[in-house]
Amino acid sequence: xxxxxxxxxxxxxxxxxxxxxxxxxxxxxxxxxxxxxxxxxxxxxxxxxxxxxxxxxxxxxxxxxxxxxxxxxxxxxxxxxxxxxxxxxxxxxxxxxxxxxxxxxxxxxxxxxxxxxxxxxxxxxxxxxxxxxxxxxxx
Amino acid sequence: xxxxxxxxxxxxxxxxxxxxxxxxxxxxxxxxxxxxxxxxxxxxxxxxxxxxxxxxxxxxxxxxxxxxxxxxxxxxxxxxxxxxxxxxxxxxxxxxxxxxxxxxxxxxxxxxxxxxxxxxxxxxxxxxxxxxxxxxxxx
Amino acid sequence: xxxxxxxxxxxxxxxxxxxxxxxxxxxxxxxxxxxxxxxxxxxxxxxxxxxxxxxxxxxxxxxxxxxxxxxxxxxxxxxxxxxxxxxxxxxxxxxxxxxxxxxxxxxxxxxxxxxxxxxxxxxxxxxxxxxxxxxxxxx
Amino acid sequence: xxxxxxxxxxxxxxxxxxxxxxxxxxxxxxxxxxxxxxxxxxxxxxxxxxxxxxxxxxxxxxxxxxxxxxxxxxxxxxxxxxxxxxxxxxxxxxxxxxxxxxxxxxxxxxxxxxxxxxxxxxxxxxxxxxxxxxxxxxx
Amino acid sequence: xxxxxxxxxxxxxxxxxxxxxxxxxxxxxxxxxxxxxxxxxxxxxxxxxxxxxxxxxxxxxxxxxxxxxxxxxxxxxxxxxxxxxxxxxxxxxxxxxxxxxxxxxxxxxxxxxxxxxxxxxxxxxxxxxxxxxxxxxxx
Amino acid sequence: xxxxxxxxxxxxxxxxxxxxxxxxxxxxxxxxxxxxxxxxxxxxxxxxxxxxxxxxxxxxxxxxxxxxxxxxxxxxxxxxxxxxxxxxxxxxxxxxxxxxxxxxxxxxxxxxxxxxxxxxxxxxxxxxxxxxxxxxxxx
Numbered sequence: 001x002x003x004x005x006x007x008x009x010x011x012x013x014x015x016x017x018x019x020x021x022x023x024x025x026x027x028x029x030x031x032x033x034x035x036x037x038x039x040x041x042x043x044x045x046x047x048x049x050x051x052x053x054x055x056x057x058x059x060x061x062x063x064x065x066x067x068x069x070x071x072x073x074x075x076x077x078x079x080x081x082x083x084x085x086x087x088x089x090x091x092x093x094x095x096x097x098x099x100x101x102x103x104x105x106x107x108x109x110x111x112x113x114x115x116x117x118x119x120x121x122x123x124x125x126x127x128x129x130x131x132x133x134x135x136x137x138x139x
Numbered sequence: 140x141x142x143x144x145x146x147x148x149x150x151x152x153x154x155x156x157x158x159x160x161x162x163x164x165x166x167x168x169x170x171x172x173x174x175x176x177x178x179x180x181x182x183x184x185x186x187x188x189x190x191x192x193x194x195x196x197x198x199x200x201x202x203x204x205x206x207x208x209x210x211x212x213x214x215x216x217x218x219x220x221x222x223x224x225x226x227x228x229x230x231x232x233x234x235x236x237x238x239x240x241x242x243x244x245x246x247x248x249x250x251x252x253x254x255x256x257x258x259x260x261x262x263x264x265x266x267x268x269x270x271x272x273x274x275x276x277x278x
Numbered sequence: 279x280x281x282x283x284x285x286x287x288x289x290x291x292x293x294x295x296x297x298x299x300x301x302x303x304x305x306x307x308x309x310x311x312x313x314x315x316x317x318x319x320x321x322x323x324x325x326x327x328x329x330x331x332x333x334x335x336x337x338x339x340x341x342x343x344x345x346x347x348x349x350x351x352x353x354x355x356x357x358x359x360x361x362x363x364x365x366x367x368x369x370x371x372x373x374x375x376x377x378x379x380x381x382x383x384x385x386x387x388x389x390x391x392x393x394x395x396x397x398x399x400x401x402x403x404x405x406x407x408x409x410x411x412x413x414x415x416x417x
Numbered sequence: 418x419x420x421x422x423x424x425x426x427x428x429x430x431x432x433x434x435x436x437x438x439x440x441x442x443x444x445x446x447x448x449x450x451x452x453x454x455x456x457x458x459x460x461x462x463x464x465x466x467x468x469x470x471x472x473x474x475x476x477x478x479x480x481x482x483x484x485x486x487x488x489x490x491x492x493x494x495x496x497x498x499x500x501x502x503x504x505x506x507x508x509x510x511x512x513x514x515x516x517x518x519x520x521x522x523x524x525x526x527x528x529x530x531x532x533x534x535x536x537x538x539x540x541x542x543x544x545x546x547x548x549x550x551x552x553x554x555x556x
Numbered sequence: 557x558x559x560x561x562x563x564x565x566x567x568x569x570x571x572x573x574x575x576x577x578x579x580x581x582x583x584x585x586x587x588x589x590x591x592x593x594x595x596x597x598x599x600x601x602x603x604x605x606x607x608x609x610x611x612x613x614x615x616x617x618x619x620x621x622x623x624x625x626x627x628x629x630x631x632x633x634x635x636x637x638x639x640x641x642x643x644x645x646x647x648x649x650x651x652x653x654x655x656x657x658x659x660x661x662x663x664x665x666x667x668x669x670x671x672x673x674x675x676x677x678x679x680x681x682x683x684x685x686x687x688x689x690x691x692x693x694x695x
Numbered sequence: 696x697x698x699x700x701x702x703x704x705x706x707x708x709x710x711x712x713x714x715x716x717x718x719x720x721x722x723x724x725x726x727x728x729x730x731x732x733x734x735x736x737x738x739x740x741x742x743x744x745x746x747x748x749x750x751x752x753x754x755x756x757x758x759x760x761x762x763x764x765x766x767x768x769x770x771x772x773x774x775x776x777x778x779x780x781x782x783x784x785x786x787x788x789x790x791x792x793x794x795x796x797x798x799x800x801x802x803x804x805x806x807x808x809x810x811x812x813x814x815x816x817x818x819x820x821x822x823x824x825x826x827x828x829x830x831x832x833x834x
Contacts, residue, residue, distance in 0.1 A: 002515045003551040009267070013152040013179040013221075018334060029335060031342065037221035040152040040179005042267050053519070056435060057446060058511035063548060064448065082152075082176035094336035098280045102331070128148070128181050131341060134281040141793045142829040157612060168613060170620065192797070195713060196724065197789035202826060203726065233614035237558045241609070270619060273559040287823070291708040291735040291777075296473060307474065309481065315777035318708040318735005320823050360708075360732035372475035376419045380470070406704070406737050409480060412420040426684070430569040430596040430638075454638035457569040457596005459684050499569075499593035545565070545598050574751060585752060587759065650753035654697045658748070687758060690698040 003121055004060040005048040008070045010079035013038040014095040017084070038082055044126040045074060045104060051118030061118045073107040097133035101125040105135050142260055143199040144187040147209045149218035152177040153234040156223070177221055183265040184213060184243060190257030200257050212246040236272035240264040244274050281399055282338040283326040286348045288357035291316040292373040295362070316360055322404040323352060323382060329396030339396045351385040375411035379403040383413045420538055421477040422465040425487045427496035430455040431512040434501070455499055461543040462491060462521060468535030478535045490524040514550035518542040522552045559677055560616040561604040564626045566635035569594040570651040573640070594638055600682040601630060601660060607674030617674050629663040653689035657681040661691050698816055699755040700743040703765045705774035708733040709790040712779070733777055739821040740769060740799060746813030756813045768802040792828035796820040800830050 015038045016030035026034045033039070047070055051060045078087060083095040089103040105123045112120045126132040154177045155169035165173040172178070186209055190199040217226060222234040228242040244262045251259045265271040293316045294308035304312040311317070325348055329338040356365060361373040367381040383401045390398045404410040432455045433447035443451040450456070464487055468477040495504060500512040506520040522540045529537045543549040571594045572586035582590040589595070603626055607616040634643060639651040645659040661679045668676045682688040710733045711725035721729040728734070742765055746755040773782060778790040784798040800818045807815045821827040 001553070002518060003553075004515060005549050005551070007547040011178045011180055011267070013177045016336070020334075029340075032219035035219055035221070037224045038152045038177050038179065039150045039219040039221065040177065040181075041150055042179075042181045053513065053515040056437075058433070058513035058516045060515050060550070062446075080171035080174055080178040082174070082178065085176045096331065096336035098282060098331040098338050099336045101280060128150070130285040132283050133338070134283070136279070136281075140831070141796060142831075143793060144827050144829070146825040155614070159612075168618075192791065192793040195715075197711070197791035197794045199793050199828070201724075235609065235614035237560060237609040237616050238614045240558060269563040271561050272616070273561070275557070275559075289734045289736055289823070291733045294475070298473075307479075310775035313775055313777070313781075315780045316708045316733050316735065317706050317775040317777065318733065318737075319706055320735075320737045358727035358730055358734040360730070360734065363732045374470065374475035376421060376470040376477050377475045379419060406706070408424040410422050411477070412422070414418070414420075428595045428597055428684070430594045449636035452636055452638070454641045455569045455594050455596065456567045456636040456638065457594065457598075458567055459596075459598045497588035497591055497595040499591070499595065502593045545567070572753070576751075585757075652748065652753035654699060654748040654755050655753045657697060686702040688700050689755070690700070692696070692698075 001050055002053055002060050003048050003050050004063075004066075004118070005046055006063055006066050006070065008045050008047070008067070008075060010043050010045065010075055011040060012043060012078055012081050012083050013040040014083040014090070015039065016094050016096070018094065038084070041127050043078075043100070044132075045070065046124035046126070047104075047108065048121040048123070049112060049118040050121040054117075061112075061115070065115075069108055069111050073111060074104050077107075097125050097127045097131060098135075100127075101133040101135040105137060109137065140189055141192055141199050142187050142189050143202075143205075143257070144185055145202055145205050145209065147184050147186070147206070147214060149182050149184065149214055150179060151182060151217055151220050151222050152179040153222040153229070154178065155233050155235070157233065177223070180266050182217075182239070183271075184209065185261075185263035185265070186243075186247065187260040187262075188251060188257040189260040193256075200251075200254070204254075208247055208250050212250060213243050216246075236264050236266045236270060237274075239266075240272040240274040244276065248276065279328055280331055280338050281326050281328050282341075282344075282396070283324055284341055284344050284348065286323050286325070286345070286353060288321050288323065288353055289318060290321060290356055290358070291318040291360040292362055292368070293317065294372050294374070296372065316362070319405050321356075321378070322410075323348065324400075324402035324404070325382075325386065326399040326401070327390060327396040328399040332395075339390075339393070343393075347386055347389050351389060352382050355385075375403050375405045375409060376413075378405075379411040379413040383415065387415070418467055419470055419477050420465050420467050421480075421483075421535070422463055423480055423483050423487065425462050425464070425484070425492060427460050427462065427492055428457060429460060429495055429498050429500050430457040431500040431507070432456065433511050433513070435511065455501070458544050460495075460517070461549075462487065463541040463543070464521075464525065465538040465540070466529060466535040467538040471534075478529075478532070482532075486525055486528050490528060491521050494524075514542050514544045514548060515552075517544075518550040518552040522554065526554070557606055558609055558616050559604050559606050560619075560622075560674070561602055562619055562622050562626065564601050564603070564623070564631060566599050566601065566631055567596060568599060568634055568637050568639050569596040570639040570646070571595065572650050572652070574650065594640070597683050599634075599656070600688075601626065602680035602682070603660075603664065604677040604679070605668060605674040606677040610673075617668075617671070621671075625664055625667050629667060630660055633663075653681050653683045653687060654691075656683075657689040657691040661693065665693070696745055697748055697755050698743050698745050699758075699761075699813070700741055701758055701761050701765065703740045703742070703762070703770060705738050705740065705770055706735060707738060707773055707776050707778050708735040709778040709785070710734065711789050711791070713789065733779070736822050738773075738795070739827075740765065741817075741819035741821070742799075742803065743816040743818070744807060744813040745816040749812075756807075756810070760810075764803055764806050768806060769799050772802075792820050792822045792826060793830075795822075796828040796830040800832060804832070 016033040155172040294311040402412040433450040541551040572589040711728040
């Protein structure tokens with residue numbers, strides 16, 4: 001078993017806000033992140049698949065194919081977007097790094113599982129070089 | 140003469156939009172950056188001052204003081220903000236990396252010049268690790 | 279389960295020295311690290327907690343709280359310090375990256391466990407970008 | 418148990434080519450990597466060993482010894498080499514990051530196991546900062 | 557005047573060899589780099605242009621245009637290539653970082669000058685993160 | 696003219712202390728850096744030479760020679776050392792990044808000038824990735 005990882009980056013806006021709370025409570029819990037005008041990040045997405053290298057190609061998966069999966073399932077919907085306002089997952093879920101990692105997993109896992117070769121092992125999301133969240137599925 | 144540099148980072152949203160243009164023209168020129176919901180970046184600001192090291196302290200400037208200048212003049216106004224909507228310089232000027240570098244210079248240069256020790260030599264702004272703009276004043 | 283990580287950096291001095299050994303033996307085993315005047319590093323500490331994102335906040339833990347835990351339990355005692363001379367754990371234990379990772383775990387784990395939300399999953403310590411040690415507890 | 422990691426870098430050439438295929442098929446599957454003149458990378462090798470820190474030295478393994486193992490078993494044979502043309506493992510196996518990670522494991526694991534202290538835990542190979550493969554042995 | 561920089565990366569093979577010298581002399585001067593099978597690097601190219609930001613767009617140059625110039629003039633000819641064997645400039649000139657920087661300048665400068673907006677200010681080439689060469693033209 | 700740069704790293708301890716001042720004054724001006732036990736950093740030294748590439752080798756200078764100069768003139772004296780206690784330049788001069796850059800210049804400039812090929816253009820010293828000082832000589 002080999003674990004193969006590809007990184008990709010996207011730039012997006014977000015804010016933290018719980019509609020059930022007052023503005024005061026939102027500011028108290030979320031601080032500067034509660035600014036409704038939004039702020040943004042250069043996110044780095046790290047996608048790891050696990051499998052046996054194909055003896056003919058030496059590939060766990062074709063990295064060009066993995067790039068396309070990331071591009072079509074995540075980048076096309078999230079890059080240069082406002083996550084709260086434009087991405088369905090975050091209409092009612094706060095786009096923390098934790099929830100972004102889970103959402104990226106859910107977007108890509110069925111495609112990778114359906115391809116029959118390798119399985120998605122983990123998704124890591126860096127909000128900054130200092131903060132990142134990792135999701136490995138529900139098992 | 141020694142050139143002393145301090146880096147700082149901030150997270151902000153922005154978009155590119157020229158009010159004098161149609162939506163079509165804005166999208167044609169600015170592409171994905173014309174999204175009015177905004178997108179964002181982790182910006183890195185690199186501030187360089189030039190001067191002689193003080194023989195008593197060994198400092199061109201006190202780096203704690205320089206940190207405070209960056210904090211008060213730039214970070215307090217820009218970090219976790221939407222540059223177009225909340226920062227006066229960008230009400231009518233598009234917040235490209237080029238203009239962000241000039242604006243950061245204008246915010247800090249008078250304070251550094253007024254302190255009498257070193258002069259501001261250059262301001263560099265990284266929008267991503269792959270793209271940055273540098274301003275060295277008008278001379 | 280999501281794994282959430284925050285990095286922090288500190289600057290410290292240390293040396294490697296076993297009091298039970300001769301100077302010659304110390305120099306033979308520890309090389310340049312046996313210099314009793316000490317040398318130093320910019321250490322990077324990577325703290326990972328594991329848990330379910332809170333459905334109300336989207337947080338595994340509040341990152342501001344995690345920053346405070348790191349600050350109070352590790353940074354306040356280690357940053358800008360000589361580890362051998364000023365940190366109790368290293369009075370009799372050599373401050374290798376391995377032992378620094380274990381000591382950081384022991385300082386933070388009870389606070390994180392006591393908070394009731396997430397558990398400490400791992401602590402990683404980079405002595406340089408090329409060398410790092412990771413501790414995941416005793417289980 | 419502590420996991421101790423050391424990084425090393427090497428520069429090498431490679432190409433992707435399956436002798437059983439036509440040139441057309443090779444180009445279709447491997448794209449630009451099928452160029453028989455070769456292209457190259459600055460590879461980063463990350464070697465992780467696991468064990469208990471020695472109570473006398475504080476070491477899981479002596480990092481100078483680990484550096485020597487990496488140097489003698491991998492660097493001496495791979496650095497500034499053409500992997501397909503000069504490295505026996507890749508005479509018939511395509512030098513993808515996946516296969517390079519497995520080959521590095523096989524070169525170092527017996528020496529590390531034979532030393533009796535720690536076990537080799539994982540080998541990670543970065544082909545670029547965006548792409549890496551990790552091998553953890555056959556269990 | 558603002559200096560705007562864009563980075564791009566390419567992977568290529570090269571070797572150092574002076575045809576006028578014996579093999580022995582080549583090995584003595586160029587060491588491991590004289591291996592005629594070639595070795596390779598992930599090169600990073602840093603292209604800086606200088607000019608006034610356009611008051612209408614805020615751009616010194618359109619970064620998408622600059623990306624296209626880099627792509628067409630350098631990447632298409634050098635990426636995934638063997639510099640000595642496939643790139644005309646290096647048929648008789650040794651592809652050191654110094655000469656690669658000069659060659660990249662010569663490929664891009666006429667296009668940038670011809671566009672009439674900004675001028676090419678400098679080209680920097682990183683062979684590794686530890687070694688880089690910079691060329692600023694002939695003046 | 697091409698500018699060729701090589702990086703090297705060293706680990707050292709230092710403190711900031713002016714013997715002419717009281718302990719109170721030292722703590723007030725230098726803060727945590729006034730701790731007489733010392734603290735340390737992984738310093739990165741960036742050495743840039745300027746010259747014409749030799750038409751025969753393609754080198755501004757031989758990078759192996761430049762590595763030896765850095766090694767013999769700086770690393771041998773500073774790496775794994777306490778700068779205040781073991782390095783003559785810092786017996787009476789405070790080892791700030793500014794003064795370290797000047798001292799590195801003075802150690803290397805005569806050797807590089809004496810070799811007759813290229814001139815030393817600048818020396819940059821990173822104390823951390825966020826703070827660096829650069830010296831370009833006295834002209």
